[in-house]
Amino acid sequence: MVREDGKRNFVLREDDGTEDSVFSGRTPRQAALKAARRLPPAASEGDVDDKAVLRLRERGTDKVHIYHGWAWKEEAPDDAPDWMPEVITKANVSKQGIEHLDE
Template identity: 50%
Template sequence: MTSTRNFVLRDEKGNEHGVFTGKQPRQAALKVANRGKGTKSKPQKIMLRERGTKKIHVFLGWRDKVAAPKNKPDWMPDKINKPFVKKEKIIKLDKI
């Protein structure tokens, strides 16, 4: 079993705010995309730095309203938000 890893959300200026966890960078990026304001026509740029490394994972993310699954619980609405991400690249930093 792989343990969870921590990823710090970065903005374009290099400021870091918010920690998202996941076993893979994509899992953390999906969490960011679900809270973000990106759309399919205008996706949000997501930059996640893995704690303890000098790697920044760059994704494009958005969310869409989709129909809930047929076996949904009673409390779930008919339309739900579903996040989507697409990996762009990995940037290696010289310094943290």
């Protein structure tokens, strides 16, 4: 279901089918990036050795978007605002496909 501002809600599905966290975004990738930032980060982008599987179901549909996601720590940019910490978590995702639930 699309909200008035164009964003959609995606629910993170666990392997056992439970759904806990909700991420919003205009695209499934935007929601997947938000979910990936919550993964345990590697020390740097080069140290990423394993990728988590993120399964995001769009609310109101039976479509499950599947991504591989990973996160790492990085120094904040030089022009960062005062409220931003010195070390930030960055993330990336790679889409693997879409499944449809039979429920």
